[in-house]
Amino acid sequence: MNRRFSWFNATSLTLGFTFLYLPIIILVLYSFNASKLVTVWGGFSTKWYGELFRDQAFLDAAEVTFEVAIISSTVATILGTTAAYVLMRAGRFAGRTLFSGMIYAPLVMPEVILGLAMLLLFISIGLDRGILTIILAHITFTMCFVSVVVSSRLVTFDKSLEEAALDLGCTPFDAFRSVTLPIIAPAVISGWLLAFTLSLDDLVISQFVAGPSSTTLPMKVFSSVRLGVNPQINALSTILISIVTIGVITASLVSKRQIAQQRADEQAAVRT
């Protein structure tokens, strides 16, 4: 169907997207402001970026954050994919309802409660707070998101493909590796990306379970933001926003090309 924008829809979309993007645009603009005051435009300057890269505390926090995000999202992807597979393919087993409850509950649980609960666990088993506790906590809450993404893919794809592989003499593990995994791979990758982003962004849970020597970037941002606007934070935000924007646009272009490729393949298959 070919439609054009009515004036009403054009207005509401323009206003809506202005509301969504104007704060981010202002934030980015002020990262290039030479003046320390938020209100005065002192000319174009990149000095806040320079100051950011000379600030050792920020660099340390960035290192901790990326270390935590890479390790926790990788483990969370493995555990979350396993959990999704168990939920969708392992049939009935004792305590399945509890299991699915434990996967869905963290998605709707307020972060303050998750953080408090995990901190009390770490204290009662005598684990010192630090990078390890942040990683463990991040794995736990992000694996649930991975599992939801992967299981929604497992629901839609044809079970008979796996059954065919099993009938043809594959072991369950081989069938998973050579049939299931290639098909769900895009979902596993987006699950990893989601886990990575969630870990990168997390403030509240880290705030609870982190020790004095392990500060993540969001924690650093939070403590300086409480004192008001800080152009250094604007510079940092601009860098993070650019990375995310490039990532999302690339991902959508890749998936667009994949869909086009798939269509071309299907047409070629029909013709032969």
Added chain:
Amino acid sequence: MFNFRRLALILTPYLWLGFFFLVPFIIVLKISLSDYAISIPPYTPLLDLSAGWTGLREFFNGLDFENFSFLADDPLYYTAYLSSLKIAAISTFLTLLVAYPIAYGMAQAPDEWRPTLMMLVILPFWTSFLIRVYSWIGILSNEGFLNQTLMWLGIIDTPLVILNTSTAVYIGIVYAYLPFMILPIYSALEKLDGSLIEAAEDLGCSKASAFWLVTFPLSRPGIIAGCFLVFIPALGEFVIPSILGGTTTLMIGKTLYEEFFSNRDWPVASAVAVVLLLILIIPIILFQRNEQKQREAGQ
């Protein structure tokens, strides 16, 4: 061999979640029932398993709901709960008002525009929540972008005080959770059969009444899902009231955090968490039921 593998497959994520998710909640529940003490950790442990049967009996004798009755007595807590409920409810409604026209416009947009519009809605969702909330400080503060613009236009003479009030919290919640409201409404509107509206108009409906009689009721599942997706996290929100709300806005997530870190009263903080969970169970169950109904209707 096969069964052993299956067991290992099931047990790995099961035990992980059991240990890192379920056990912590049991600990929270336990601490919420224990007494505050000036020690490290700052509570008197109740259940002493090493003492065996006597320990268990003492545990049940020592159980009291002192912390919970403290929550009911101290006005700080129930006003915080009530004010969170109020803020979450009002901001959910405001989010709906802002999101509906956007979702509607997206669903009506030409086909070739839709992937781009979709990406524009999802993009902020991938951008740091903290940064998006922070961006409003520069806009809402007394010398901020909004006040300067309004004063430059001559609409106001003195700056409006918005930052550090509950208005700022409403704006923050609407802004941060907008994609969660747009997406379910959009997916409900997108599925809507356009011929139904044509039929309504052919039968003499005006455009407005066709909207209220056909489009709006058919988008209701999306509206309900979106409202829960905003209301549930907004109720326990911590970041937005801490950054935009100042000291005057009471929200229970912030109260819990301060109870734990500033007052170091773990038993009361745990009791606050338990009560918050009990309040959340109702909307969560309603949300699950709505999703279930949608899934069944889809099949």
